[in-house]
Amino acid sequence: MARVVVNVALKPEILDPQGRAVQGAFGRLGLTGVTDVRQGKQFVLTVDGEVTPAKLEEIKHIAETLLSNPVIEDFTVEVQA
Template structure:
């Protein structure tokens, strides 16, 4: 059994109001030195068998059609080594 991770983030040109809210809250909580925050999503998929190229291609298709909105988001797919 393998674990595949899909990380989804807003494209750089897309405004991220949640990230801006977190960025504004950090100094009020005493945290300094952070200049930008972008908030995204992480999906962990447990799949049967090994992480083959075919299985990773299928997860990529899942990410493209269901897990992300390709118009406003980018995503990466990788196998969790743990």
């Protein structure tokens, strides 16, 4: 049993109005010093058995095609024991 975490975030050059709204709310709530906020998605996969290199490649392929939009988003895939 392994956990694979896929994080999907907007590319740095893409405007993030959701993150901008959160940053504005921080200021109104008195939290200063936060110069940027980016909001992304996180998918936590529970995988049966071992995550072999081939399985990881499959997951990366699906992260690129199903979980993210490669035109505007970047993703990372991290295997946790």
